[in-house]
Amino acid sequence: MIAExxxxxxxxxxxxxxxxxxEGSGHGETILAGRNLVARIPDTVDFEHACFATLGSIAxxxxxxxxxxxxxxxxxxxxxxxxxxxxxxxxxxxxVVVPIDLKPERVELAQSLGAERGRCKDSQMAVxxxxxxxxxxxxxxxxxxxxxxxxxxxxxxxxxxxxx
Numbered sequence: 001m002i003a004e005x006x007x008x009x010x011x012x013x014x015x016x017x018x019x020x021x022x023e024g025s026g027h028g029e030t031i032l033a034g035r036n037l038v039a040r041i042p043d044t045v046d047f048e049h050a051c052f053a054t055l056g057s058i059a060x061x062x063x064x065x066x067x068x069x070x071x072x073x074x075x076x077x078x079x080x081x082x083x084x085x086x087x088x089x090x091x092x093x094x095x096v097v098v099p100i101d102l103k104p105e106r107v108e109l110a111q112s113l114g115a116e117r118g119r120c121k122d123s124q125m126a127v128x129x130x131x132x133x134x135x136x137x138x139x140x141x142x143x144x145x146x147x148x149x150x151x152x153x154x155x156x157x158x159x160x161x162x163x164x
Contacts, residue, residue: 002038009035017041019053059085063093070094076115079106087115 002016012018012035022037041050059082068074074090076083079101087097091114099110107115 019050021054058082059089062086063089068093068095079110088113
């Protein structure tokens, strides 16, 4: 909820329900945020659902950056919460989703939600890597990325892959 608003912010008032989408201080009780990092929560949406707005926007941005189109094969490496969202959005965008994760139950969940199962041989492919504190081994990512026309990293991280 908005506690105070700067005089230049004219569309939000104290008491308005908002969702915050910035990095670093999103879990504090009170934060100072720029206007472009908050979005009004509609009255029909409760806080329990609104808290997913930032994660949804991260996933949507990944799909947008990758430029996924009808029939594109999309390997989503990492099937945690954001990876699951990316897999579903890529499928809705017309992509053929190949979920990849070290935990089989995550891959099974993605498949139960519409992701495909199979190998990517000669088809076009986009690789979307999701940043996390635990980095996946670079060799499988590099092998997958070599066949890609496009690769995207989502989040604040470095990606080192053998491109040759």
